[in-house]
Amino acid sequence: MEAVLLVESTKRKLQEFRESGFNPLLKKIHLFCGKNNIQILNMEEEYINEKGHRSKRQRHDFTNQHYYNFDCFNVVVDWFSDINTELLQNMTTFISYDSFSKFDELKLTRLCEFYPYDFDSREKITLSHQLGLYIDNVQKDERYANLNCIADLSRVMVETRKHISFPLVYRLLKLTLVLLVATATVERCFSVVKNVKTKLRNRIGQDFLNACVVCSIEKEAFESVTNEDVINRFQKMKFRRGQL
Structure with a gap:
């Protein structure tokens, strides 16, 4: 909250x-x-653009x-x-503090609508039923009495095997946990794309662009790759007359 x-x-x-x-x-x-x-x-x-003249549609x-x-x-x-406050508010209803006093079935049902590719129409209906059973179950389970955050809730759900009993609830919980990480990762990816695909590379192919972006994003993973590894991989891709 x-x-x-x-x-x-x-x-x-x-x-x-x-x-x-x-x-x-x-x-x-x-x-x-x-x-x-x-x-x-x-x-x-009067505003003049970088080309030294104003747009034909520009007002005087x-x-x-x-x-x-x-x-x-x-x-x-x-x-x-441009921050979706509703999304954050819906996420907080998962918090188990004070015997799940903030739990709100309607808000959690609304939360799943932010993930249209993870819940189909049938699963959304099933989720609403699972949420009712889930809250009644965990409120009476002493193992859920002293949890402080959503991460603890996820851990205990696995330990008590309730992630099997309430699979859709657990899926929504996992999506909530990775939201901040996923958002930051996407923003970093867009920043890298802007740096890679410049005006001088505006015709870069999709495969080559993907390779360049991956190399820029996963820098730590590529630190262990030596020049010799790249050369050997390049040579083995197909027969070449000369050796690097």
């Missing part, structure tokens, strides 16, 4: 920053430019101020504020 409150506070502060943070930031930029003899852009002038009153405030600053802030 504390995590949800922190997320909501962060979103409110980001919204405040979005509404009133551009001008203070612009003043700091102007001070930095002045100290370092960098030419300061006139924010009241489209100023630098408008472009950098609404098309750059606000967009970046929105990236950070």
Whole structure:
């Protein structure tokens, strides 16, 4: 629950920053430019793109101020504020603190809808029945009395073999546990793709792109691979006239 409150506070502060943070930031930029003899852009002038001309569809009153405030600053802030609070709130209903007092069957049923590829329509109906039996079962089981977090709940479910009795509940619990890790991994992957597929490599093939991205993401795994291993693998792929 504390995590949800922190997320909501962060979103409110980001919204405040979005509404009133551009001008203070612009003043700091102007001070930095002045100290370092960098030419300061006139924010009241008409915006000209990197090619040196304005777009044919651009309004005549489209100023630098408008472009950098609404098309750059606000967009970046929105990236950070686009957090699904509902998803986090639904996750917290799994917490076993205080005899599962936060448990909410409707919210957990809603949570499975965030994973359309992991639960089909039949399983969603079955899950709602399993959740009712599950909460009645664990609330009366002393082994679940002193759990502090979702990770402990997952561990004890396996130890007590309730993951077999309630397989869909356990599947939803596992998806909840890996959510933060999976999200961070996906974000890192997109960052790597942007670095690999640049303007100079805009025609890179899918297989070659995948290979480059994997090498960039799994750096630790590739630290043990030597140049000799790569050369031997390359030579064995097919017959070659010359030896590297």
